[in-house]
Amino acid sequence: MSLKESKPNLSHSQVTGIVERVFGLTPASIRLLPSYDDQNIAVTTVEGGEYVVKVMNSADSQNLSVLELQTDIMNFLQQRDLPVQKVLPTLTGQLMSLEEIDCGFGMQKYMVRLMTYLPGTVLAKITCTPQILYEAGKMAAIIDKVLLQMEHPNLGALQRKNFIWSLASVPLLKQYLAVVDGDPMQHVVKGVIEQYQIQVTPNLSSFRKCINHGDFNDHNVLVEPDDSSNYKITGILDFGDMSTGYFVFELAITITYMMIENANPLDVGRPVIAGWESVIPLNEAEKDALYVLVLSRLCQSLVLARHAVLQQPENEEYLMITAKTGVHLLFFLWQKGKEEVMKIWFQSAAEHSQSCQGAETK
Structure with a gap:
């Protein structure tokens, strides 16, 4: 089956029917949110609440153990005061419902979850x-560190062997290289x-080793202005790419x-790096x-986006968000070379850390 x-x-009307029948709520308005391979829908209800309905793609919907674990992890983090959506129960008390739908x-069959709506603007929309x-x-570091405390009989489900978005799977990109044939990239x-x-x-x-969120990107982080002229993080979204990995993988993805x-x-x-090392040196x-x-x-994002566009040409604008600037960034970093880039990153990360920590204590 294609993407x-x-x-x-x-x-x-299908969304309205599911929200009423499965969750016992009456939608007042429905708004589609951007998504890669699932469907995210913002719903306000007559009863007064604001929610997100997440409908998983039919391929991932077959992997019940991973979806159950992702749901439990989100609630685990939310209970520890991290800005993560809470997954809400169905009328029968389940946290997910497998629905048979014709799209x-x-x-x-698509797995459906109802989650709290988090306020904020995606980080991509502000000047960072x-x-x-x-x-x-x-x-990013706090989330991975807190997840070390997670005990769950099914944690092994996150050992997603050959999961193409894991940084452990970079050599698997070779099988997709045909999508960049003729491209200097x-x-x-x-x-x-x-x-x-x-x-x-x-x-x-x-x-x-740790559990990685795996997709800590500027469209999955919500922010709001705080009392000063700074921003605070109000939401971390999309736990669909979680897998077992390493702390440094998460940091690399975030950068x-x-x-x-x-x-x-x-x-x-x-x-x-300074923010990360304030938690995990x-x-x-x-x-x-x-x-x-x-x-x-960057290579994963560019190659896999090209591959996805071949299957979903109508979703090209969203799928290529990273790729448009990412290709220039890849060439730029490659030409700069490891030594020069690392010097810039690490030489003043320590002094940056001191200035940020000083600001925190004021």
Whole structure:
């Protein structure tokens, strides 16, 4: 089944029917939210609440154990005062409901969840100051650190072998390289995969293990202005790419996505690393791998976005959000080289950390 056939595309009336029948609420308004391969719908109700209905694609809906675990993890984090959506029960007390729906490709089963609506603007829509980049790095680290406390009989479900979005799966990109045939980018992607196999694969045992959110990007982080001229993080969205991994993977993903919309991308690494290290200091092996891991994430985003557009051409604008600027960023970082980039990231990360921590205590 193609990505297009697997992605849900419920009509307003189908959404209304599910919200009424499954959750006992009456929609007053329905608004579609952007999504990659699922369907996210903001719903306000006659009863007065504001919610998000998340309909999983039909392929992921078959993986019940992973979805149950993601749901439990979100509630685990929310109970520990992290700004994560709470998953709300159905009328029968379940946290998910498997619904059979026809979205134009015949009857298929889609897992449906109702979640609290979090206020805020996506980070991609604001001009990111060093302060909010520091907060983003810090929040990514806090989430992974808190998840070390998670006990669950089904945690093994997150060992998603060959999960293409995991930074452990970078060598698997070789099978998708045909989508960049004739593009100068292909040469760089091949070079990054080669560097990954030389610099990352042999050192995996030196990285510290954890559970990764896996998609800490500027469209999954919500912010609001605080009392000063700064921003605070009010929401972390989309736990669909969670998997077991390593702390340094999460940091690399966070740096990558915070660079995408930034006018001075090379300046992003410093505050993000400083925020991260205020919670989890990096060891030498993790520091050494960071440059290649950031380039690897850019390669994943670019190659897999091209692949997805072939299957979902009507969703090209959303699918290529990262790719449009990401391709220039990939060339830029590749040409700069590891030594120069690492020098910029780490030389003043320490002084950046001191200035941000000083601001926190004021």
